[in-house]
Amino acid sequence: MTGPAIFLLLAGLGAIAWVSARARALRLQTVARTSGRRDAVHSLPGYHGWYVALWTLIPAAIFLAIWANVSPGLITQTVLSDPAAQSLPADAFSRSAILGEARNIASGAQAAAFNPAAQALVEPYRSAISEYGVIGAVLALVLAFAGGAYAFTRVRPDFRARTRVERLVMASLLIASLLAIVTTLGIVVSLLWESIRFFSMVNPVDFLFGTKWSPQSAALGYGNKDAFGAVPLFWGTIFIGAIIAMVVAIPLGLMSAIYLTQYARPQVRKWMKPILEVLAGVPTVVYGYFAALTIAPALRDFAVSVGIHGASSESALAAGLVMGVMIIPFVSSMADDSIAAVPQSMRDGSLAMGATTSETIRKVLIPAALPGVVGGVLLAVSRAIGETMIVVMAAGLAANLTLNPFSSVTTVTTQIVQLLTGDQEFDSAKTLAAFALGLVLFIVTLLLNIVALRVVKKYREAYE
């Protein structure tokens, strides 16, 4: 029996279980209600329906999931015990190649055999697959019936079906949230693992403090010592994400937050706030090509016209400016929240002293909101240094250690992309360097986020 058919059948069974259990609960409860006791009836009939349906479906589904993993082994066993399999070569590699081919033909993934030995095994495969398919389907249906029947017998007017169903809902929510955490942990472990391999080839000190980055030369066999100095990358990242972008985003974000919370009339605020928030949703690749195609050439022309040396058509300034604009909504919404959280009484107190609105903002609101704003800025920095698309498109690839914003620099994220795209061997230092860079980036953003969330939380507590 095929997969989809099983699923349809199970779904049908589940539906039947739901309807019949609900009907039964309704009938029993109607009778029980006549007794007049309040605790005679517990859950709504719908919950009984779900309870029985879940008992019908979940054990069968779990069984099918296990079966899907176990049956291929059993099928191969059966095929190998077939007389036609006696002629297979003893060498494990060619043997599994032939078996694989036969399996593909049997399941229809491949049209004809390259290897005549495989052709002979197609028939045994076919019969084994269908045999185990039937066994699996029958077992699943038996389980579904057994589960459903067990649950069905428990349907009584005062049975606490709601409690059970809700417990299951909670468990699945828990699993869903754990999934994200487990995935993150998996990523960290793999990053760590690959980084350790990298550091067995390249001295961590050379990596963290070296000032020369040219992984190509390592790949060409010039040795690892001078090829993986990541300082120019770190500098480029900080230069663009933490300096240039923030010089743009902090004042503009703060000012727009002040305007929106303190000066804008409600109608204006109603328009401007969503527009700012939409800015945050523009795909970064759009910002990227704006930076690369519009801003960067304009900046280069400007630099050349005023005689600045080292101006390049890809520049730290172009990437940083555009990234700053991208971050504005982020800073402004954090600042907006913090300023709005300063109690109105604080503002009234200042105005009643004869302070003007702008004095009140400068001397009371901003100092009071500062921790929240700082937290927001730290989150924005962590976002900016992890940002990839804009820098890949507009900052360039040259690992320059420079203070000139018009020259091309490169960042950690750009280099990760660079190292992992195209052909590569997965055990060369050049490829593994990407993981080490990723690890550094991960640790830095993690620390930034932790500090930022701490600061913001402390601040929230200050005003209850």
Next chain:
Amino acid sequence: MMHEPQTLAPATETKMTARDVKVFYGDKQAIKGVSIDVDMDNVTAFIGPSGCGKSTFLRTLNRMNDTVASARVEGAITLDGEDIYAPSMDVVQLRARVGMVFQKPNPFPKSIYENIAYGPRIHGLAAGKADLDVIVEKSLRRAGLWDEVKDRLHDSGTALSGGQQQRLCIGRAIAVEPEVILMDEPCSALDPIATAKIEELIHELRGRYAIVIVTHNMQQAARVSQRTAFFHLGELVEYGVTSDIFTNPRQERTKDYITGRYG
């Protein structure tokens, strides 16, 4: 038990006058034509049931209602004979002359020193640091807080107790040498001991500043004020010498309120 009524100061100088003042929040009228005189040497108390417009009226006296977008004020209010709603009136100046203390203590999240120095700084009252130090000490002394905080002037103002915070706010208002101090239920967030301290302070400040206090506590009105205004539903029902209002109210509504029949 009612306390000894305060003695009324004779022949006093009128500081502020209100004539036929009406306040609207949008279409809703909150104050319906109130006329009142506030004089220099007597403390004026506003009493009345919740929502009758005491705060609203009080806030017209230093134009704090300007900060409420929907609020509109009609009628005439003068300070030393000058119309405070005239276009030529500078609100910043007005609020320096008519200070305000709020219901909930609202010190700025700055040091005690900075809280007091805030007003003198924005109004440019101090020539230098030494000058400012003098103002801070004088204001804290007048607010009856100096002895308690003189050793920790640079601690945060928000770390003080509620009663101390409220005296800090009074000190902050005093620091700009106002002529009138408006207090909106200054004791409602405080315990009886802290309340007694504030009331004592009001006695001491009387005469130096014209004081208007909103209170829900009729004993308090009797203790601290020499004149009492009873508000009801946005109207000024009765205004007179405090002892008369409490012992011999002329209006039926006043009598009902002070005998606790409603409110």
